[in-house]
Amino acid sequence: MKLQQLRYIVEVLNNNLNVSATAESLYTSQPGISKQVRMLEDELGIQVFGRSGKHLTHVTPAGQEIIKISADILSKVEGIKSVAREYTQPDEGRLRIATTHTQARYALPDVIQGFVKKFDKVSLHMYQGTPAQISDAAAKGEADFAIATESLHLYNDLIMLPCYHWNRSIIVRKDHPLANVDKLTIEDVAAHPLVTYVFGFTGRSVLDKAFQAADLEPKIVFTATDADVIKTYVRLGVGIGVVATMAVDPVQDSDLVVIDASHLFEPSTTKIGFRRGTFLRTYMFDFIERFAPHLNKDVVTKAMLLKNNEEIEAFLGGVSLPMR
Numbered sequence: 001m002k003l004q005q006l007r008y009i010v011e012v013l014n015n016n017l018n019v020s021a022t023a024e025s026l027y028t029s030q031p032g033i034s035k036q037v038r039m040l041e042d043e044l045g046i047q048v049f050g051r052s053g054k055h056l057t058h059v060t061p062a063g064q065e066i067i068k069i070s071a072d073i074l075s076k077v078e079g080i081k082s083v084a085r086e087y088t089q090p091d092e093g094r095l096r097i098a099t100t101h102t103q104a105r106y107a108l109p110d111v112i113q114g115f116v117k118k119f120d121k122v123s124l125h126m127y128q129g130t131p132a133q134i135s136d137a138a139a140k141g142e143a144d145f146a147i148a149t150e151s152l153h154l155y156n157d158l159i160m161l162p163c164y165h166w167n168r169s170i171i172v173r174k175d176h177p178l179a180n181v182d183k184l185t186i187e188d189v190a191a192h193p194l195v196t197y198v199f200g201f202t203g204r205s206v207l208d209k210a211f212q213a214a215d216l217e218p219k220i221v222f223t224a225t226d227a228d229v230i231k232t233y234v235r236l237g238v239g240i241g242v243v244a245t246m247a248v249d250p251v252q253d254s255d256l257v258v259i260d261a262s263h264l265f266e267p268s269t270t271k272i273g274f275r276r277g278t279f280l281r282t283y284m285f286d287f288i289e290r291f292a293p294h295l296n297k298d299v300v301t302k303a304m305l306l307k308n309n310e311e312i313e314a315f316l317g318g319v320s321l322p323m324r
Helices: 003-014 019-025 030-044 061-088 101-107 109-118 131-139 186-190 204-213 227-235 282-291 297-304 309-315
Strands: 049-052 055-059 093-099 122-128 145-148 158-166 168-173 193-197 219-224 240-244 256-260 268-275
Touching: 003 019, 003 030, 003 061, 019 030, 055 061, 093 131, 093 282, 101 109, 101 122, 101 145, 101 227, 109 122, 109 282, 122 131, 131 145, 131 158, 131 268, 145 282, 158 297, 158 309, 168 227, 186 204, 193 204, 193 227, 219 227, 227 240, 227 256, 268 282, 282 297, 297 309
Parallel strands: 093 122, 093 145, 193 219, 193 240
Antiparallel strands: 049 055, 145 268, 158 268, 168 240, 168 256
């Protein structure tokens, strides 16, 4: 049994049983992968994959268990390499972050600016995607950190640490009827066409929950994954915008009226997560603490020893998270 064979079966699953795509991603040949998978199956005496002719059709029950263990083994191998690099190249490495546009555009710039200044030999890579894409990247080891707010059930296999709370603002043009409202109500918001986030993005479920609690049906006419796109369509008069308050720039958005909506919607919580068993390099601890100052190395290390995210929530329950 070889590590290469374990890597092949894990990557075949990651590429939806497409051996050609797996070979391309690993810079090797399709026959070579097929041969090594067969050799592993012959050694184990069971099939990892079901087949129809030359095509892989499904993962067998035994294969599911084998691939899961293989992924853990490969993760531990990477951990061993990380330990070695921590001692031989303490200030060098890479950091891969998967997150949404709002976090990348509004929450992370200052953090990253300070980080790259201190760790100029660490290459930083940012991936933007949906909650499902973010969790998938972290679970597969394609991202070191996942930063997310929505669909947190997707991240149950990761250690998820709460970073901060945030809420929403309503943005309208200066000539809009709501621009001069003293106390905004949920009925006011429901009475106008809405431009907001796509479902599954940036706390959208909290928005829908507020309307449902008031027995109202929002008139959503346009959705986007990007707060800047939402603001563009508000400026065009398509509707009123509902965005994360942190996504409003007092200078660049001075042509819009910003109305606090924190009394209408529950706050959302942004979390940072990583795979269990990950060996965190010094610069990784530094990044976490820059993003969430209450998550220092001691706190994160203790949280990593807990069994699940429910225990982590209880452990950090007494911490007062900042509001952004």
